[in-house]
Amino acid sequence: MKQEDILKALSNVQEPDLGKDLVTLNMVKDITINDNNVSFTVVLTTPACPMKDMIQNACINAVKLLVNKEAIVKVNFTSNTTTNRKDAKTILNGVKNIIAIVSGKGGVGKSSVAANFALALAKGGAKVGLMDADIYGPSQHIMFGIRGERPLMRDVNGKGMIVPIERYGIKVMSIGLLIDEKQAVVWRGPMVSSAVRQFVSDVDWGELDYLVIDMPPGTGDIHLTIVQTVPVTGVIVVTTPQTIALADAKKGIAMFGQAQLKVPVIGLVENMSYFTPEELPNNKYYIFGKDGGKNLAEEFDIPFLGQIPIVQSIREGGDIGIPVMVSGESIAKKAFEHFAGNAVRGIAMRNASLALTEIQEVLV
DSSP states (O other): OOHHHHHHHHTTOBOTTTOSBTTTTTOEEEEEEETTEEEEEEEESOTTOTTHHHHHHHHHHHHHHHTOTTOEEEEEEEEOOOOOBOSOOOSSTTEEEEEEEEOSSSSSOHHHHHHHHHHHHHHTTOOEEEEEOOSSSOOHHHHTTOTTOOOOEEEETTEEEEOOEEETTEEEEEGGGTSOTTSOOOOOHHHHHHHHHHHHHSBOOOSEEEEEEEOOSSSSHHHHHHHHHSOOOEEEEEEOSSHHHHHHHHHHHHHHTSTTTOOOEEEEEESSOOBOOTTOTTOOBOTTOSSHHHHHHHHHTOOEEEEOOBOHHHHHHHHHTOOGGGSSOOHHHHHHHHHHHHHHHHHHHHHHHSOOBOOOOOOO
């Protein structure tokens, strides 16, 4: 066997999302051959790649069928998370992708989705941060069990920076860590926008593959501030199946579909899709209606990323500070993993095929 033979065989293996073969995409590295033993490394577009097993099997089959049926093939994996940032990187320079989790209205479980999405990414090996931009109603400090803790300060190049609190392998920052939670945040829009900018410029986020931003509900000041301050890779819209939630979700999709924003919608996820008792995992009760989010995604021609069931463990995990993604195996955990897998594929395709990511100049 020769290296050229291996490369020729692997040129028949397609990257499922990017639509080109591994060799053309320069994803094959470090080929070594010793008698019938051959090993090489495939560089994935994200450590959380859900297609890893499919790619591995396709590579092994290609070498055996096209080069040597007696070959003993070992496929190693590494990752280089893709990014498409065009900005000067004067802010969040170590962050490759910034993903905003949005909803048209409150009460659809957006913060639970954001928390477990971030944890699912980290479980796949990615470096992840979670910023709670819901200034009036912060909740991530509760969901991560860091209620009452206070972040430290660190000197970075002569500037005092806030150090986000690390929990379950991700970096978390919330206004709930800085104020007495018995006090209401009674601020006008400019003060809120200023606080959000500080969360971006005065927090030492370091090197991250993904910074997930838990946005407030609606379409207001904070949304505009975020897209004017940082290069948002894309947004994920959260809805529930019922008609009133879908009506508000349309507004969120429409906001980011405006020509002056140019922020891609990675996709839509439907939360509270159906009720499934843990003891009866095959039973589904469609309390809020069926397939509303799926139909909305089709209407707007955006990817449908998955359905999250109503399961008691999701609520319990958020209340006690142990999100369902870090507890034992469950229906909910599998649903979040499926959704996160679809989302990271969407992010990789966005980086490969859409316009460069940049800070928006919104004239509103």
